Amino acid sequence: MSKALLYDATMCIGCKQCESACAQQNNLPYDDTVAAESEQSAHKYTVVVSKDEKFMRRLCMHCEEPACASACPVGALHKTEAGPVVYDVWKCIGCRYCMVACAFNQPKYEWRSLNPRVRKCIMCPDRIAANRQTACAEICPTGATKFGERDDLIYEAKDRLRQNPSNYYPYIYGLNEVGGTSVFILSGEKAENYGYPALEKIGETPIPEYTGRVMERIPDFVPIWALVLGGIYWISHRRDEVAAAEAEEKKLNGSAK
Amino acid sequence: MKIKLTFWRVVFVVIMALGLYSSYIRYFHGLGAATNMTDQFPWGLWIGFDCLCGVMLAAGGFCMVGAVYLFNVERLHPVVRPAVLTAFLGYVLFIVGLLFDLGRPWFIWHQLIYMNIHSVMFEVGMCVMTYTTVLFFEFLPNVFEAIHWRAPIRWINKIYPVLIVLGILLSTLHQSSLGSLYLIMPSKLHPFWYSPALPFFFFGSSVAVGIAMTIFESTQSSKAFGRNLELSVLVTLGGALLVALWVNLLLRVEDYYHRGLLAQIFKPSFEAYFLWLELALTYVIPITMLNFKKVRLSPQLLYLVSVSTVLGFITNRLNIALIGFTTYVGHQYVPKWTEFSITLMIVAMGFFLFGLAARYLPIFGEEAEHAEQPRLHPEAEAGRAFGAPA
Numbered sequence: 001m002s003k004a005l006l007y008d009a010t011m012c013i014g015c016k017q018c019e020s021a022c023a024q025q026n027n028l029p030y031d032d033t034v035a036a037e038s039e040q041s042a043h044k045y046t047v048v049v050s051k052d053e054k055f056m057r058r059l060c061m062h063c064e065e066p067a068c069a070s071a072c073p074v075g076a077l078h079k080t081e082a083g084p085v086v087y088d089v090w091k092c093i094g095c096r097y098c099m100v101a102c103a104f105n106q107p108k109y110e111w112r113s114l115n116p117r118v119r120k121c122i123m124c125p126d127r128i129a130a131n132r133q134t135a136c137a138e139i140c141p142t143g144a145t146k147f148g149e150r151d152d153l154i155y156e157a158k159d160r161l162r163q164n165p166s167n168y169y170p171y172i173y174g175l176n177e178v179g180g181t182s183v184f185i186l187s188g189e190k191a192e193n194y195g196y197p198a199l200e201k202i203g204e205t206p207i208p209e210y211t212g213r214v215m216e217r218i219p220d221f222v223p224i225w226a227l228v229l230g231g232i233y234w235i236s237h238r239r240d241e242v243a244a245a246e247a248e249e250k251k252l253n254g255s256a257k
Numbered sequence: 258m259k260i261k262l263t264f265w266r267v268v269f270v271v272i273m274a275l276g277l278y279s280s281y282i283r284y285f286h287g288l289g290a291a292t293n294m295t296d297q298f299p300w301g302l303w304i305g306f307d308c309l310c311g312v313m314l315a316a317g318g319f320c321m322v323g324a325v326y327l328f329n330v331e332r333l334h335p336v337v338r339p340a341v342l343t344a345f346l347g348y349v350l351f352i353v354g355l356l357f358d359l360g361r362p363w364f365i366w367h368q369l370i371y372m373n374i375h376s377v378m379f380e381v382g383m384c385v386m387t388y389t390t391v392l393f394f395e396f397l398p399n400v401f402e403a404i405h406w407r408a409p410i411r412w413i414n415k416i417y418p419v420l421i422v423l424g425i426l427l428s429t430l431h432q433s434s435l436g437s438l439y440l441i442m443p444s445k446l447h448p449f450w451y452s453p454a455l456p457f458f459f460f461g462s463s464v465a466v467g468i469a470m471t472i473f474e475s476t477q478s479s480k481a482f483g484r485n486l487e488l489s490v491l492v493t494l495g496g497a498l499l500v501a502l503w504v505n506l507l508l509r510v511e512d513y514y515h516r517g518l519l520a521q522i523f524k525p526s527f528e529a530y531f532l533w534l535e536l537a538l539t540y541v542i543p544i545t546m547l548n549f550k551k552v553r554l555s556p557q558l559l560y561l562v563s564v565s566t567v568l569g570f571i572t573n574r575l576n577i578a579l580i581g582f583t584t585y586v587g588h589q590y591v592p593k594w595t596e597f598s599i600t601l602m603i604v605a606m607g608f609f610l611f612g613l614a615a616r617y618l619p620i621f622g623e624e625a626e627h628a629e630q631p632r633l634h635p636e637a638e639a640g641r642a643f644g645a646p647a
Contacts (some may be wrong), residue, residue: 102443
């Protein structure tokens with residue numbers, strides 16, 4: 001029962017209404033200057049980039065197993081059952097490990113602020129809770145951004161590839177990347193051409209596994225290593241104690257005679 | 258008391274003044290104004306140097322405590338106190354550095370209540386807190402001795418075996434976890450430095466640096482404070498350093514071989530130049546030098562070896578934290594002057610506090626050492642940790 005977004009670049013007309021709806025939803029400023037910015041930032045969670053009259057949207061991928069959530073020391077980021085990866089600002093200490101951990105470079109930072117927050121698309125969790133679509137999907141005039149059940153959207157994406165093979169590069173971006181995401185991209189060419197990291201680069205392994213492999217050893221490692229160290233300490237000092245006791249004994253024997 | 262104006266004191270004051278001004282920029286105009294960090298480069302010099310190198314340079318503490326109290330290498334006894342002092346200062350200053358780097362340092366205590374046990378950063382945080390506490394207790398007897406208050410020293414001596422084991426355990430975890438931090442970025446960090454073996458590298462190199470730093474700081478302070486340093490101490494450390502460097506080098510080579518990079522590391526490239534610098538300073542120069550008996554028996558040359566090793570591993574940490582991301586990000590991050598200034602201020606504070614402690618506390622306890630009595634009791638045995646005067 002998890003929600004997802006399907007973005008179909010072949011249907012996108014580059015109107016950027018998703019950008020402005022997103023800004024409005026998240027109380028962010030939006031004017032011509034912001035609209036002209038082609039990079040995501042702390043005040044622009046999603047961006048529509050264009051290249052040769054073709055468009056591509058960037059936004060948080062809402063990974064099935066998010067690296068950012070596993071990285072956060074205070075659990076300020078977490079994946080909800082409904083699908084979105086959300087951020088609890090009151091927990092955040094500002095270590096920015098989520099930013100370096102994310103394979104899609106989605107978390108952005110309020111570098112100018114004195115009490116900075118991590119900013120990224122949170123997939124309108126309040127709207128989803130109220131059984132509504134995300135702001136970007138709701139406003140999209142062509143249906144290029146579609147909101148729905150994750151399984152349904154995967155089915156639909158596959159169907160579109162089947163129906164119109166000539167329109168698409170035959171790949172659903174987001175299906176396998178880092179163990180799967182909740183945002184899927186269809187387009188006429190490789191998503192990599194628009195700045196998405198290639199599957200060969202980021203792999204199919206969920207990112208948290210890379211650190212998880214080490215972290216899961218710690219509960220075993222701690223008692224074993226503590227025992228080894230304690231043992232070495234005991235042996236080293238037992239030797240001294242015995243030597244001292246023997247010396248003492250000798251002295252006693254000597255005085256007894 | 259009249260304070261003499263010496264060259265180093267002037268330098269110190271200038272560094273502190275600039276550092277304070279930079280701190281003002283950091284806390285009143287934000288990270289963006291004080292650093293060149295960006296959304297593409299969210300970790301900069303403060304993580305690379307203050308945190309990664311700071312913790313690494315503090316490794317002498319657990320190495321010397323381990324050598325003397327776990328393995329009974331009695332010869333090294335005179336260097337335990339300075340090593341523990343360096344470690345304690347290193348950790349305290351690491352936390353100071355963290356307070357500059359964290360975006361919301363006033364919430365640092367959230368670590369204790371909103372725990373995410375799957376996060377390496379959480380492990381790092383917990384190790385910092387607990388190990389700094391352990392180091393505090395290992396350091397505390399110095400203060401009590403200086404003010405001739407014996408009772409608390411006896412209490413600390415009672416728990417000293419626990420402190421020793423706990424300290425080494427936490428150090429193992431902490432040093433290696435700083436390497437584990439980078440495991441989460443397989444697609445970002447350059448393959449020269451990204452390796453599944455990073456936690457092992459970080460721990461292994463911390464032992465080598467711990468030994469090198471002990472050579473460095475004991476030579477340095479014997480010069481500064483006119484203490485006699487026994488040659489046998491340095492010779493032992495030099496031998497241990499050679500072994501530690503070989504182990505580290507073999508691990509690195511084996512890793513490059515395993516990942517099929519042995520040919521690539523010799524091809525000139527931006528990253529390769531930095532790797533060569535790192536490998537030359539960490540392995541080629543020190544190992545070559547240490548192979549000569551003349552070097553192993555000369556305090557001056559051993560000092561040079563230790564400097565090269567320490568600089569080499571600092572290069573290693575900076576390569577991992579900064580250089581290794583250049584290709585991925587597509588542009589070079591160069592720290593802002595304020596970042597350098599705050600880092601310099603923290604380093605200067607380290608030297609200053611070490612000097613203060615060396616002057617007023619029984620750190621170089623030769624006099625205390627002579628007054629020691631033979632130990633017949635494990636408690637008193639532990640008391641030797643502090644060269645307790647009888």
